[in-house]
Amino acid sequence: MAARETGFRLDGGCLIERSKPLQFRFNGKPMLGFKGDTLSSALLANGVGLLGRSFKYHRPRGIYGAGLEDPNAMVAVRDAYGYEPALRAGQVRLAEGLDAHTVTGWPSVDFDIGALAQLGMRFMKAGFYYKTFMWPTWGLYEPYIRKPTGFGSAEPVKPRHSEQRHDICDVLIIGGGVAGITAACGLLGAGLKVVLADEQPRLGGALMREGVTINGRPGAEWAVEQQAVFEAADEIDVLTDTVVTGAYEGNFFTLLQSDHDAGGAGQAGGLRSERLWKLHARYVVLATGSLDRPLVFEDNDRPGVMLSSAVGRFVGEYGVAPGRTVGIFTNNDSGHLTALSLLQAGLHVSAIIDTRLAPESPGVEATAAAGIRRLSGAEVVGTSGYKGLRSIDVAPVGGGAAERIDCSVLALSGGRTPLIHLATHLGVKPVFNPESGEFICPYVPDGWHIVGDAGGFSSFAKAINDGLEVSAVIRTTTGAGPFSWDVPKLSALESAPSAAFWKSNAGNPARMWVDLQNDVTVADIELAVREGYVSVEHLKRYTTLGMGTDQGRTSNINGLAILAGLTGRDIGDVGTTTFRPPYTAVRLSAIAHIRQNDIYRPRRRMPAHDAHIAGGAVFEDFGWQRPDWYHANGADRETAVAAEMVAVRGAVGLFDGSPLGKIEVTGPDAATFLDRFYVSNIMTLKPGRIRYSVMLKEDGVIFDDGVLTCIDEGYYLAGPSSGNAEMVASWFERWRQTEWPALEVGIAPVTSNWASVAIAGPRARELLAKLNPGVDLSSTAFPHMSYRECRLGGVAARISRVSFTGELQYEISVPARYGHDLVDQLMGEGEALGIQMVGMEAWLRLRLEKGYLHVGSDTNGRTTPGDIGMGGIVERKIADFIGKRSLSLAFSGSDEREELVGLHAGQGRLAPGGRIMAPDAVSAPCVTEGYITSACYSPSLGKDIGLALIERGRSRMGETVRIYDNGGVVEAEICSPVFYDPDNERLRA
Amino acid sequence: MIVIRCPYCDELRHEEELEYGGEAEIVRPAPPESVSDEEWAAYLYMRTNTKGHHHEQWCCRAGCGQWFKVVRDTVSHEVHEILRFDGTFSHPTEE
């Protein structure tokens, strides 16, 4: 038996830059790679063959693929920008300082205790866990079974930087291989916006690994040349390092573009950021190519066994040999082409095992001419070596004596699988083409074209032709006109599709792996079939075939073929499982983007924000950053809030109400328009007067409340509540546009144009007078619920005399830029009057004492005007308004309506959410008849008060109810919601 | 992804820029008190929930703020017709 060989670096490799070496670590061991390497290629170059243990049996596993198709090479990676517990090594771009670890195997990959499970292998068939751990419940066993399984360990991570971009293009070309490049060439000068996306850092696709010449030069060089042409052209965006992750209705796509910073010279690098594109395309060219399929035989999971295309990519793209001696197991010509490129790179091909009895093709002739040994009509029936491949056993298909052949790498080429996932995202059901042994798209979605290998068995010549044809069709459809272009002169060996050979019939099916990641063997599929799981979807779920992080890219088709063989069906009749987006894993940080923390919802600041900071404000987010209370008024919240309330009741308080909604409604039909929204009569509102009212949705439920000011004939200012300011403006606008376009009315949301500062308290008039507004402030000249305009210090100001607190109150509005000055001036002039700044909490408690409702707190999704005591107003209004008709539906007149009432407690504490227990209830749980909507301690009354929605509440004045809250029960008495100044003497003062 | 060209500002808008307004052509009974409770409830709540060509309202929320009507295939999201509320039509030119 030959000595175990490891991988090493060759010459060449079109993706790496040898002038830029990078240091990285693998399982703590320092290693060297180059810029452009993937972690897989760099590990192979450093002789690492063993990368992990399998999921169930803890079998040693090595690198199997070169990219995201690899079921084995899972690693945890820390780079300069973050940490990820489970990535495929082929998708990790090497960077300086990268620290990678294997994620399976305990205590280490080389010595894995779980590998003892191999001894018990025959007991762990498909459904083993379901069957064995049923009693008494799965939940009892799960934690113990989960512990030694899984990939990597999670740790709190800082999300990687990400951004999102929305765009629209005329043509999206997916895949930058020869077909995609040709299609893009054909669209040059068409005046169409083209996006060409490819996973790799540069264009070329299979040209980078196959011995193809175009126009007399290596194909990879031609690809680079074309890329330079595209990048110089304005009309083509080349997106490299970009995976198209999903296709959605209307030809909308998500693309994930990675920005790698390799670092270097001691400067650590990594995946710097990601950009998620949301791209809409009129036409789509699917040029995604195809993926090698493996062949299935005994002990096919040994490290060193890998996809033929992967071997080709390691050599061609990275200049890395996975081993010195390579065996090739194939059922088609592409195995021969790989052999030729390996030979050219100086590797020894010990044999080509071709399942075909008498293969004939240019490729076969070429390998024969090169003197490579070929065993025709043969198959691999076994492998040897423990942690790495040393030899294979080869026997004639159908039985016969086996021969042992030394090799450290076995390249598998079992035919091609077109990469049509994106078409299936849009519901295309693939059909099986028995001639090529491939699932292909029977039709394409609207606007799509499939070119090259993605469309089924192809060749470089056909790919070039496809690309040109499709670009001509698109040019014709869009009227771009024809384009004359010199067809590239291609030199490549033609090849034929693969023979129908899926798996070896010799050997132990329990040691023939179909899905390497999930340890699904041929025996598992046989068992599933015996137990009746003959639908492909059932098979998948029962055996976990294809359910790993590799999404079964290398295992699905083989699984189907084996299932078809076992059930005597055609592969096409078995069908495939459904592919759904995303095509490959997408980081949540790329989806969440910057919509987190502060940027999730931008903080809105009031014009006088800095004045509140100076006043010691403690801010809370109420949609706006608003002072909740002020440190200057007390050491803690309760003390400060009490002091703020005392100031308003006894002297004067200043409250910044700038977020209060302001919508100007103007025009000859403004009154008619507004009258259709409010439950009160608006037609009788005179200039200079203000009216409080509520608005309903069409179902009769209260939507918003607020004051409406008539500034002049045909000129109104609506004041919706702060939280609904935008929504009410949109609501007005929608009805104007869609229902009443004939009304002459304009709607202007001007909330943030004005700073609005309220001064409230018995000394508010004195304070306002100090600003010399030039307006008679006496109660007769400027009564409650009226409006005046004036100039304050030369600045146009609006003053509304309204009250939220129950005290004499003015609301002064000045253009936003003067807000800070206004606050400063009021605080300065008010000092002698005992002014205090008042935060939201005190303000809301003051209104609660007055019994004013707060829409959204004291109303819910069922509350009607009748429930809050406005039934009389509604009845008096003759004209129609939105929601009026619904108030005559049965629900509105039900005698079980919850009505808004007051509650006051003797000793107990009241809190919002407390449930009113039914009178006959003994203890909770019990039937309840409503709940507390707002509650606080009232300094004016010396006890807790609250508002509550209670069934038939208004007819139950004086009744004592019991309230259940968080396990306790308190008693309170139902009363009028107006606790303070019921005769309104103070606010009319 | 639904993409609609706004018939007012003439820009192609992604659904994230638009606001969906539900089924169009829901006629508000006039006067409301002239209809039965059943008819009023039907106006409030009953919608066709069409599979296929659906007449609906959309607003160019992140753009010009105008409401318009669209005939959209609820299966494929294909937009067949775009109508302004003033009755003028425009047809999608892209697809």
Ligand SMILES: [Zn+2]
């Ligand atoms: Zn618009």
